[in-house]
Each structure stands twice: as C-alpha cells, then as structure tokens.
Amino acid sequence: MYTPTMLLAILPEILLLTLGVILLVVEPFWKAENRRNAGWLTFGGLLAALLISLLFARPADPQTVFGGMLRYDWYGFFFKMMFLFAAAATSLFMMDHEKLGRRGESYLLLLATTLGMCLMASSADLVMLYLAIETTSIPLYVLSGFMLDDKASTEAGFKYLLYGAVTSAILLYGFSLLFGFTGTTNLDTLGNALAAGPNMSGLVFGVILLLLVGLGFKISAVPFHFWAPDVYQGAPTPVAGFLSTASKAAGFAVLLRLFFAAFPGFASWPSILAVVATLTMTIGNLLALPQTNLKRLLAYSSIAHAGYALIGVVAFSELGRASVVFYLLAYIATNLLAFGAVMAFSRITGSDDIKDFSGLSRRSPWLGLAMLAAFLSLAGMPPFGGFVAKVIVFAAAVDKGLYVLAIIGILNSIIAVYYYLNVLKFVYLYRMDGENEEAHPIPLTRPYAIALVVLAVGVVLLGTLFGPWFDWSNLAALNLF
Amino acid sequence: MSIDLILFLILAVVAVATALGMLLSKNAVYSALFLVLNFAAIAVFYLLLGAPFIAISQVTVYAGAIMVLFLFVIMLLGAETLAPSKVLRGQGWAAFGLAVVLVAETVYLLVSRHAAVGVIARPDAFLNTMDSLREIGKALFIQYLLPFEVTSILLLVAMVGAIVLTRREKGG
Amino acid sequence: MVDISYYILLSAVLFTIGAVGVLVRRNPLIIFMSVELMLNAANLAFVSFASMHGSLDGQIFVFFVMTVAAAEVAVGLALIVQIFKSRHSINVDEMNSLKG
Numbered sequence: 100m101y102t103p104t105m106l107l108a109i110l111p112e113i114l115l116l117t118l119g120v121i122l123l124v125v126e127p128f129w130k131a132e133n134r135r136n137a138g139w140l141t142f143g144g145l146l147a148a149l150l151i152s153l154l155f156a157r158p159a160d161p162q163t164v165f166g167g168m169l170r171y172d173w174y175g176f177f178f179k180m181m182f183l184f185a186a187a188a189t190s191l192f193m194m195d196h197e198k199l200g201r202r203g204e205s206y207l208l209l210l211a212t213t214l215g216m217c218l219m220a221s222s223a224d225l226v227m228l229y230l231a232i233e234t235t236s237i238p239l240y241v242l243s244g245f246m247l248d249d250k251a252s253t254e255a256g257f258k259y260l261l262y263g264a265v266t267s268a269i270l271l272y273g274f275s276l277l278f279g280f281t282g283t284t285n286l287d288t289l290g291n292a293l294a295a296g297p298n299m300s301g302l303v304f305g306v307i308l309l310l311l312v313g314l315g316f317k318i319s320a321v322p323f324h325f326w327a328p329d330v331y332q333g334a335p336t337p338v339a340g341f342l343s344t345a346s347k348a349a350g351f352a353v354l355l356r357l358f359f360a361a362f363p364g365f366a367s368w369p370s371i372l373a374v375v376a377t378l379t380m381t382i383g384n385l386l387a388l389p390q391t392n393l394k395r396l397l398a399y400s401s402i403a404h405a406g407y408a409l410i411g412v413v414a415f416s417e418l419g420r421a422s423v424v425f426y427l428l429a430y431i432a433t434n435l436l437a438f439g440a441v442m443a444f445s446r447i448t449g450s451d452d453i454k455d456f457s458g459l460s461r462r463s464p465w466l467g468l469a470m471l472a473a474f475l476s477l478a479g480m481p482p483f484g485g486f487v488a489k490v491i492v493f494a495a496a497v498d499k500g501l502y503v504l505a506i507i508g509i510l511n512s513i514i515a516v517y518y519y520l521n522v523l524k525f526v527y528l529y530r531m532d533g534e535n536e537e538a539h540p541i542p543l544t545r546p547y548a549i550a551l552v553v554l555a556v557g558v559v560l561l562g563t564l565f566g567p568w569f570d571w572s573n574l575a576a577l578n579l580f
Numbered sequence: 581m582s583i584d585l586i587l588f589l590i591l592a593v594v595a596v597a598t599a600l601g602m603l604l605s606k607n608a609v610y611s612a613l614f615l616v617l618n619f620a621a622i623a624v625f626y627l628l629l630g631a632p633f634i635a636i637s638q639v640t641v642y643a644g645a646i647m648v649l650f651l652f653v654i655m656l657l658g659a660e661t662l663a664p665s666k667v668l669r670g671q672g673w674a675a676f677g678l679a680v681v682l683v684a685e686t687v688y689l690l691v692s693r694h695a696a697v698g699v700i701a702r703p704d705a706f707l708n709t710m711d712s713l714r715e716i717g718k719a720l721f722i723q724y725l726l727p728f729e730v731t732s733i734l735l736l737v738a739m740v741g742a743i744v745l746t747r748r749e750k751g752g
Numbered sequence: 753m754v755d756i757s758y759y760i761l762l763s764a765v766l767f768t769i770g771a772v773g774v775l776v777r778r779n780p781l782i783i784f785m786s787v788e789l790m791l792n793a794a795n796l797a798f799v800s801f802a803s804m805h806g807s808l809d810g811q812i813f814v815f816f817v818m819t820v821a822a823a824e825v826a827v828g829l830a831l832i833v834q835i836f837k838s839r840h841s842i843n844v845d846e847m848n849s850l851k852g
Contacts, residue, residue: 584754588758592758592762595762596762596765596766599765599766599769599770600769602769602782602785602789603769603773603776603777603782608779608781611781611785612781612785615788618766618792622792622795622796625799626799628754629800629802629803631799631802631803631814633811634799634811634814641819641821641822642788642792642818642821646788646821646822646825649826650781650784650785650825650829653829653832656833657836712808715808716808716811716812716815719812720812720815724812731820734823737823738822738823738824738826738827741827741830742826742827745827745831745833746833
C-alpha cells in the first residue's frame, strides 16, 4: 500500500518540514546578534529543497497517491517549484527587515505557508484542499500582524484573518453542497458524478458562486479585493510581496484544477469568470491610477494582474491553461522584483511614497535599473517576461474567439502603462529637492543584492528565452486532469 | 408527525433561536453563551444523524475549548458591552441581499430535492454503532493519513503564531 | 425518520444568520463567533449528507474542520488581544489607520 512514489510525491513538503524543524531546534542556541543567520539557513535550505526536488522528485505519469488525497503530476510539481523559488526570494528579503529578520519564528511561518501552498497545488480531494488552504492562510495571518508595536500591521493581520475566515467558511459550505450532490470528496470522481447525475444546473450554479467567493478572495479578484490594499500596506513588506505573488498563484492553481475537474460540463462558469476578469482588470487599474503610496499602487496593480491571468482561465483550453501557468511564473518573478526594490528603498528612507522616489536612479543606479526592469515588465513591455506572458494570455483568448475580452485586456494594459511609467518618471527624470543625490546613496545589503540580481535576470530570461519555460507550462497544463 | 420529527422541530427551534440570540445580544458574554447552547443543539443533531464521534468532538472542541477561549478573551479584555455603532448602509443592504439569496436557494433546494430523492436520516444505521468508531479510526489512519499529519503541522503553526502574537516586545 | 432536506434547510438558515452577523455586527468578537456559526452550519450539512450517502467521508471532513477552527480561533483571538492592548478599543469602525 505504501510505495516510494508516495514519498517522492511529497518530497518538497517533507524537505520544508525538515527545514522548519531544524530551524526551530537550532535557532534558540544562537546568540542574539547571529539570529539573522536563520535567514541564510532558510534560504540555503529552500534552494537545496528546490534542487533536490528538481533532481529526484520529477513526476512521471500522473497518478493519485495517499488514498486519492494528492495528485502527483507536472502541474502540481511546476507550481511547487514556483512556490519554493518565491519563498527563497522572500526569505532573503526578510533578513534585513527590522522586525522579521532576527526571529526564527518568522522564517518558520514562511516555511509553513509554503508547505500549505505546495499541498494546495497538488490536492486532489476536497478534504486535503481545505486543510491545505488553511495551512497556507493561518501562518500568513500571523506574518501580516507580526509587527506588534505597529498598529497598521496588527490591524492588517486581523483584517486579513477576518476576511479569510469568512470566505473560507463560504468555500466550505460550497464543498459541503458538492459532497451532498455527489457523495464523494474526490475531485476525480466528483466531476463524473456531477455530469452523470440528474440535471441540477441551478444548484451547481449556486455552488460555483460559493466556490468563487472563497477562491476570489485568495486571488483578490473583484469584488473580493477590498482586503488587498489595506493588508499589503499594513503588513511587513516582504510578507506583502509574498502574499501578492505566491499566495495568489496558489489560489490560481486551485481555481484551475478545481473548476476543470469538477465542472467541465457546465458552460456557465467561463462566462461568470469573464465578467469577474473584466471587472478585476478594470477596477484594479482605475483604482491604481490615483495612488500616491507605492505599496498601495502595487496592491491595485496586483489585483489587475489577477484579472489578466483570469482571461487565460476563461479561455478554457489547453493553451489557456498553459498561458495562466506561464503568466503566473512571469508575474511572480516580476512582482517580487518590484516589491524587493521598494523594500530596499524604504528600508533606508522609511517611506513608500512615490514622490520620495525622486532621483533614485542617481542615488542608486542599480536599484533604479531593478525598478526599471520590474515596472516595464509589469507594464508588459518587451524584452521582459510580462510582455510574453500577456501576449500568450491574449493569444489564448483570441484562439477561443473571445475577442471582446482580449480587447478589454489590451485596453487595460494601455491604461496600466500610464501609472507604471509615472513611477519610473520619478525614479529617472525627477531630482531630489535641492539635494545632491550622491550624498544620499542607498546601500544594498548582500541578501537584497543577491535576490534582486537573480529576479532581474529571471525577468529578462522569461522575456527573451521563453521557449523552455513555455514548454514546461505546456507540460503542466497537459497533465491537469 | 412522528416522534423524530417532533424532536427535530423542537431542536431546530432551539438552534435558530440561540443563533438569533447570539446575533442580537448587546453583551458579548450572552452572545458566547447563546452560541454554546447552539453548538450543544447541533451536537444532538449529530447524534440523530448517526455521528456519535462527531457529536462528542463537537461538545469537547467547540463548546469546551473554542467557546471557553472566547469567554476568556471577552472577560480578559472587559469587552462585554461595546457601544452599538451604526451599521454602514451598504453593508446592511449586502447582508439583506445575501440573506435573500441564501434563503431562496435553500427553498429551491428543499422543493427540488424533496420530491426527487426523499432520503431520510438513519439514526439506526450501521454508522451509529461501535463499528463506526472503528471505521473512523481506520479511515483517519489509512485513507486520510496525509491530512491527519497536516493537521499536526497546522496546530504547531497556530501554537507558534499565538505565542508570537502575544509576546512582549523587549524594550519596545 | 426525518427527511434530510429539513436538515439542509436548517443548516442554510444557520449559515445565513452567521453571514448576517458578520455583515451587521461591529464587535470583532461577535463577528468571529458568527464565523464559527457559519462553519457549524457547513458541518451540519456535511454530517447530514454523510448520513444520506451512508459514507463516513463527510464526518471525517467535519473532524478536520473542527481542528482548523480551533487553530484559526487561537490566532484570531491572539490578534484581537494584541489590537486591544494597543488601543483599548476593538470596534471595527475605528480600525481606520489604513485608509486611502
């Protein structure tokens, strides 16, 4: 009954757990001034986990393991590698954070939430899925509220928890109705049972709405986006970066698998999602326009990006799925780079206001370059990853005849270019008021330098040598169900 | 009307009344106590539905642990009564809309399922015996082994989280 | 012998009461209790359906939901205590240091 394959299927999770336990045991023995090394330990461990998984845990033919709880396939594996990568970058960003850097607990919570995301990506059963979502969320609630003497942070944590708890209760009610209609919690049999059962399209429509509330919160799609700007602004910035990338990607991983597995025959959900995608893009972009705080701007922009990625889901085809996977990959690298650059800046200056970025390119040319790469990629300009990702998503929509949706997406990208370039205008064109910029350099610590270089190279690679990445996305999309 | 149905109706009235009591009480302590009663009523439903294990867990975990924690925090903070503040209008309408949608969906469910399936709860089924406990144990440790292990991680993380969040900052 | 749809109706009513509580009450403790009520309503639906299908899966799901609820409550109450300590008020309307 137990086979080595089962252990290989959860190898990334096992490594994460081992790393967490090592961290918990070792950290108390370190002197207070050495506690920052917990970050290097986490980073090294995550890299090792990534390499070991890539070498030994590559899936063969898709199969379900652990009594149907998990599906061991390329789709889950590809997402797991993305989460490990994002967590490694985030652990570097956390090291020089005033409150997070010297506390082993913060790294442990990061590892736990990554573990939850890995399980989310490969869950093949509603029980496992619910537990994975909560294992992801609960450490994130704590991390958002981690800065205890900062009112905004504890409030952000509580707001996130409240919205998260309510939407997961709604999601759970949807799960219970699904179980009631079909008598199974297994995704494989669920879809068949729904298709074979009596016609209950009205009820299934209701269930789809309930599930959309729960998952819409995770990917911060309109109208469940209210929490995002407040939480991103209040939470520690490394955590906000992680929330807006890995956590969102995990939501998409579940959304794709759940909807393709459970409701392949119900034509209603792509049209609901088309409406949601339109609203998400448009409202996210329009609200981003007047922002003066860069963290809030990135929050609204990340809402808009969820909308673009949803276009690929709506396309409901193999190309559509592959485009979503590729989009998320490019988006994770780009947005982490953007958040990393903002962190490196505000750590020295203590401000996230856009106008304080004036003269950044003279204060720190390399940081300016990182901002340039990140924001041009977010805006969807070649030769960066964001460009290729957008093209593929729109191509998937056109391929399925969704011309209106593709046009709305393109119009939205044009609006978005305005506010991304506006930020770069401050970075490159404006000068600091009556100051000599050379007198106010922005030194980068080693963790930031490593993370920013790797992410910037990644963003450029995704935009130029996109062939292999897209092949992998295709492979992941093939094996979905 | 069978005796089962009468019992169900009485308990249903208790459950709905205590839920409304929780919702409408000005005092948070009363709310918590109403909720304990509600959970107890639901535990009896679990017994009627042939789920004794879940019924016992409900009493120990929800009524025993979670609600006690709630009461503890309410009294620790002295948050029994908070001045009622006016509800945001949009939210009031949202609540109303949600309530209408959910009730409509339920009525539809009731009407459509009633004729089609007409299944009944089976308190005397095999589930309600000692065997069912054995079956639950087997299922937990064979089919649901992985989720069971994940809950241990979840509880560890929650413990670490609760400690992190209530610690005192050294020197501010 | 009670028809299962009565149980589902009851669970939907309880879920609705919980949802309304979340939306109209301003005391975070009571909002949180309303969430617990919503979870319980979902649990009741699960157990009813499990009884209808004669399978244990629904009951085991409920067992896991209880574990999750306990973990969530522990973290949530810790956050409430922390917010209260820093401002001596836990009214959601007054949480406005984040606006914009």
